[in-house]
Amino acid sequence: MPPFVEMRDIVKIYPNGVVANRGVHFSVEKGEIHALVGENGAGKTTLMKILYGMEHPTAGQIFLEGRPVRIQNPHQAIDLGIGMVHQNFMLIPSFTIAQNIVLGQEPRRGRFIDFEAAARLTTELSQTYGLQVDPQARVEATPVGMRQRVEILKTLYRGANLLILDEPTAVLTPQETADLFRAVRRLVAEGKTVIFITHKLVEVKQIADRVTVMRHGEVTGEALRTADVSEADIAQLMVGRKVLFRIEKPPQQRGPAVAQVRDLSYISETGRPLLREVSFNVYAGEILGIAGVEGNGQTELAEVLSGLKPPTTGQALVNGRPVLGKGPRQVRQAGVAHIPEDRLTNGVALDASIADNLVVDRYFRPPFTRRGVMYPRLIRRHARDLMHRFDIRAASEESPVKSLSGGNMQKVIVAREFSSEPALLIAAQPTRGIDIGAAEFVRQQLVQKRNEGKAVLLISADLAEVMSLADRIAVMFKGRIVGIFQNGPDITEEELGLYMLGLKQQSPDEIETLQ
Amino acid sequence: MTLSQKQKQYLMEFFRILAVILIALALGFLITLLVSEEPVQAFKELLTGPLPKISWTEAGLKIRGINRFGNWLEDSITLILVGLAVAVVFRAKQFSLGAEGQIYLGALAAGIISLHTSAPAFIHITLALLAAAGAGFVWGLIPGILKAYVNADEIVSTLMLNVIAVQIYRLLLIQWLRNPDYGYIATDFFPETAVLPLVIPGTRVTIALFLTIIAVVATWFLMTRTPLGYEIRVVGDNLKFARYGGINTRRVIALSMAVSGILAGLAGAHLSMGILKQLTLNISFGIGFEGIVVALLARNDPKAVPLAGLFYGYLRTGAQIMERSSDVTREVVLIIQAIIIILITAERVLPLIQQWRMRRKLPQELSADHSEAAHVA
Ligand SMILES: Nc1ncnc2c1ncn2[C@@H]1O[C@H](COP(=O)(O)OP(=O)(O)OP(=O)(O)O)[C@@H](O)[C@H]1O
Ligand SMILES: [Mg+2]
Numbered sequence: 001m002p003p004f005v006e007m008r009d010i011v012k013i014y015p016n017g018v019v020a021n022r023g024v025h026f027s028v029e030k031g032e033i034h035a036l037v038g039e040n041g042a043g044k045t046t047l048m049k050i051l052y053g054m055e056h057p058t059a060g061q062i063f064l065e066g067r068p069v070r071i072q073n074p075h076q077a078i079d080l081g082i083g084m085v086h087q088n089f090m091l092i093p094s095f096t097i098a099q100n101i102v103l104g105q106e107p108r109r110g111r112f113i114d115f116e117a118a119a120r121l122t123t124e125l126s127q128t129y130g131l132q133v134d135p136q137a138r139v140e141a142t143p144v145g146m147r148q149r150v151e152i153l154k155t156l157y158r159g160a161n162l163l164i165l166d167e168p169t170a171v172l173t174p175q176e177t178a179d180l181f182r183a184v185r186r187l188v189a190e191g192k193t194v195i196f197i198t199h200k201l202v203e204v205k206q207i208a209d210r211v212t213v214m215r216h217g218e219v220t221g222e223a224l225r226t227a228d229v230s231e232a233d234i235a236q237l238m239v240g241r242k243v244l245f246r247i248e249k250p251p252q253q254r255g256p257a258v259a260q261v262r263d264l265s266y267i268s269e270t271g272r273p274l275l276r277e278v279s280f281n282v283y284a285g286e287i288l289g290i291a292g293v294e295g296n297g298q299t300e301l302a303e304v305l306s307g308l309k310p311p312t313t314g315q316a317l318v319n320g321r322p323v324l325g326k327g328p329r330q331v332r333q334a335g336v337a338h339i340p341e342d343r344l345t346n347g348v349a350l351d352a353s354i355a356d357n358l359v360v361d362r363y364f365r366p367p368f369t370r371r372g373v374m375y376p377r378l379i380r381r382h383a384r385d386l387m388h389r390f391d392i393r394a395a396s397e398e399s400p401v402k403s404l405s406g407g408n409m410q411k412v413i414v415a416r417e418f419s420s421e422p423a424l425l426i427a428a429q430p431t432r433g434i435d436i437g438a439a440e441f442v443r444q445q446l447v448q449k450r451n452e453g454k455a456v457l458l459i460s461a462d463l464a465e466v467m468s469l470a471d472r473i474a475v476m477f478k479g480r481i482v483g484i485f486q487n488g489p490d491i492t493e494e495e496l497g498l499y500m501l502g503l504k505q506q507s508p509d510e511i512e513t514l515q
Numbered sequence: 516m517t518l519s520q521k522q523k524q525y526l527m528e529f530f531r532i533l534a535v536i537l538i539a540l541a542l543g544f545l546i547t548l549l550v551s552e553e554p555v556q557a558f559k560e561l562l563t564g565p566l567p568k569i570s571w572t573e574a575g576l577k578i579r580g581i582n583r584f585g586n587w588l589e590d591s592i593t594l595i596l597v598g599l600a601v602a603v604v605f606r607a608k609q610f611s612l613g614a615e616g617q618i619y620l621g622a623l624a625a626g627i628i629s630l631h632t633s634a635p636a637f638i639h640i641t642l643a644l645l646a647a648a649g650a651g652f653v654w655g656l657i658p659g660i661l662k663a664y665v666n667a668d669e670i671v672s673t674l675m676l677n678v679i680a681v682q683i684y685r686l687l688l689i690q691w692l693r694n695p696d697y698g699y700i701a702t703d704f705f706p707e708t709a710v711l712p713l714v715i716p717g718t719r720v721t722i723a724l725f726l727t728i729i730a731v732v733a734t735w736f737l738m739t740r741t742p743l744g745y746e747i748r749v750v751g752d753n754l755k756f757a758r759y760g761g762i763n764t765r766r767v768i769a770l771s772m773a774v775s776g777i778l779a780g781l782a783g784a785h786l787s788m789g790i791l792k793q794l795t796l797n798i799s800f801g802i803g804f805e806g807i808v809v810a811l812l813a814r815n816d817p818k819a820v821p822l823a824g825l826f827y828g829y830l831r832t833g834a835q836i837m838e839r840s841s842d843v844t845r846e847v848v849l850i851i852q853a854i855i856i857i858l859i860t861a862e863r864v865l866p867l868i869q870q871w872r873m874r875r876k877l878p879q880e881l882s883a884d885h886s887e888a889a890h891v892a
Contacts, residue, residue, distance in 0.1 A: 306759075307761075308758070308759060327761070327763075328758065328759055328760065328761040329761030329762075329763070330761075331761075332761050338759075340759060345753075345755050345756070346755050346756060346759040347756065347759070348753070348756060349749055349752035349753035349756045349757075350752070350753065351752045351753075352748065352749060352752045352753075356745070356748070356749065359745075360749060360756065360757070360759075360760030360761075360762070361760050361761055363742060363745050364742045369741075369742050372741060372742070373740055373741065374739075374740050374741055374742055374744070374745060375740075376739060376740070
């Protein structure tokens with residue numbers, strides 16, 4: 001029997017000359033979960049966009065159950081039962097979840113959209129597949145995990161039999177990931193087929209039946225049974241070399257407190273208290289990890305400290321200078337750098353060049369600007385230098401950031417923030433969505449900063465990451481710090497988990513001594 | 516000769532626009548065929564009307580039609596200045612439509628200085644130009660501040676400020692500035708010291724031509740070689756990113772509109788001090804809005820604005836000539852203009868052409884670039 005989907009000899013050359021796929025062969029069997037892995041920029045998203053009709057292959061053919069098909073646009077893909085959930089979501093924020101799900105194929109009563117039916121259909125669908133959503137909530141007010149379920153339901157509503165999920169777990173908490181996997185298994189049990197892009201090799205082993213590995217636009221491992229390969233094997237196929245999974249961390253040389261945060265509270269515009277009297281220090285030469293289930297104030301902590309949001313009350317000193325409520329320019333001048341969590345909105349300007357993106361915090365200083373005149377040549381040179389140091393892969397430093405793969409975009413941000421020589425580096429989900437090689441690199445850089453005597457505040461939903469990098473770990477729950485620990489072999493994931501879920505809490509005195 | 520990636524892209528863009536113009540002109544000719552008795556003649560007027568007719572006679576070199584040529588340049592100067600003004604605000608993604616009002620106030624300020632002060636020529640002209648620039652600046656700063664600090668929608672505020680500007684202009688003109696002896700509403704002619712000196716005899720092309728060239732260079736410099744230009748671009752590309760990077764976005768939004776106002780104000784000075792040499796009831800005839808077309812054609816790139824302005828000016832002048840000297844009406848000409856603009860501003864054409872080119876040269880490209888891709892047919 002022919003495979004369910006087969007893509008043969010796919011070549012994709014983008015208009016700017018980037019060859020994203022070089023003769024890729026890819027096939028998926030009906031009813032399987034097929035993982036697609038590869039470094040940033042390997043061409044995974046491109047390949048899937050071709051299957052979904054969003055990009056047109058420069059050469060190559062696609063077969064569905066043995067029949068050759070031409071997929072010109074997503075409409076045709078949907079008609080063929082192919083649905084895709086993108087790396088960067090594409091929902092309408094001001095619409096409700098139900099409206100988003102039925103968008104374009106609204107149930108009607110007479111000439112009008114039947115919103116009740118939409119809500120009902122949404123509920124039914126969500127129950128069938130075990131994907132919990134609130135049909136009436138506006139998308140902008142819902143957490144990422146739910147948005148993703150909305151995206152999946154949206155494709156199911158359109159009758160997808162083949163679901164392409166592009167890095168679905170990159171934005172999810174471990175809990176949400178577990179929920180997603182349960183839902184994916186249920187989808188497969190209902191006869192659907194799932195293609196699953198990820199950078200987390202654990203997940204490949206966990207959920208996928210087979211895995212295809214890509215590197216530099218080519219397939220280096222075709223449809224391997226996940227039972228037959230180890231994570232290390234896959235990593236090697238991806239990167240072309242052995243990958244270190246453990247980071248070398250020399251003993252800590254702790255210096256004085258670089259950042260002192262006291263009684264910091266933040267109440268959102270809608271009146272919800274998101275930070276409650278948070279106090280901690282970050283010392284020179286240490287990585288303070290903030291662990292917690294996402295949505296417990298970590299995002300706001302980073303945004304308030306970096307000047308993006310004004311605090312409601314409280315104080316923060318960086319190198320003895322007050323930084324709260326000053327706005328990002330002053331905060332940066334006090335020596336703070338920030339890798340933002342929401343990288344597409346805050347971290348880059350997609351239409352601007354890589355070079356311009358890399359100087360947003362320094363364009364007004366020499367050598368880039370002297371006596372009011374800016375020197376683009378030096379800005380470009382600066383970009384080439386950083387692209388080299390941080391291994392950012394792009395056609396040139398003048399390419400717009402939007403033409404980069406997701407991981408390379410993240411590297412642009414990392415390159416800028418690391419190279420600003422900060423005294424305090426706030427890194428929010430710094431390795432989210434980047435490949436194992438790049439993640440290894442970023443983690444090494446974080447440790448490097450610490451070894452140089454800088455202070456690092458690491459906010460990560462990846463508990464394993466926090467535990468392997470941090471010198472101390474603070475756990476946040478409902479906007480509070482509920483425990484601070486010296487990291488060591490006696491700290492276990494289970495123990496931290498209890499704090500993360502609010503089941504355990506240190507006394508204020510204990511917290512104080514460890515601040 | 517090998518071209519860099521960027522040069523190639525410019526070349527592509529150039530040929531694309533050329534192709535689009537040819538297609539649009541062909542469509543225009545089809546339309547002319549339908550409505551005109553003498554379509555070839557009419558169309559020839561459109562295409563060559565603005566050019567001077569140079570011929571050799573016994574008496575030597577003879578140039579006719581210099582005034583039409585002049586009309587083209589005069590109109591292009593206004594279009595380029597206004598086009599620059601619009602390009603600056605649009606680049607910051609501020610949809611300010613205030614050029615029209617800024618033109619009026621620029622002309623007014625220039626007129627007041629011209630008529631009510633006296634000074635030696637150079638100083639007088641400089642003062643009047645500064646006044647025009649200042650008026651434009653202020654009239655841009657107002658909606659800029661309203662947008663930046665109280666988030667007042669700039670489309671609405673600038674359109675309303677246009678009305679206010681025109682009314683201020685008329686009020687002052689009718690109540691105070693006009694010469695009541697004239698049979699129509701207008702001021703005296705400006706004194707010699709405040710009229711822009713002529714550059715091409717037989718036309719009204721003045722040193723505004725050079726001022727425009729300077730304005731183009733200055734705007735290009737502003738946008739690519741100054742921190743403010745960088746800030747304007749970043750604010751236009753992603754406001755949140757600009758804020759995150761520490762840019763004072765409010766200041767940039769307000770300034771982008773104010774700087775734009777300077778350029779529009781200068782366009783007003785060109786109209787009053789160069790073309791009309793007095794203030795009359797109507798001076799701009801909506802050219803503030805034509806600047807939007809120029810900016811769109813130029814993709815908000817100051818470098819490209821002169822070409823776009825000259826092209827659009829040519830089309831406008833040719834259209835007037837065709838209207839005057841054939842049986843084709845202005846509406847038909849407007850249709851042709853519209854077709855050209857729609858085709859050029861349609862973004863999707865370029866990727867399609869490139870995709871097609873890519874496919875044709877696929878095999879060589881791949882093997883040159885990557886040897887392992889040999890199995891690609
Ligand atoms: N629209 C585009 N225009 C030009 N080049 C592009 C475009 N989209 C992607 N590319 C380039 O194509 C290559 C493959 O990108 P793609 O997004 O497919 O990678 P990916 O494997 O999904 O990476 P990631 O894991 O980082 O998401 C990259 O070099 C990227 O810069
Ligand atoms: Mg991708």
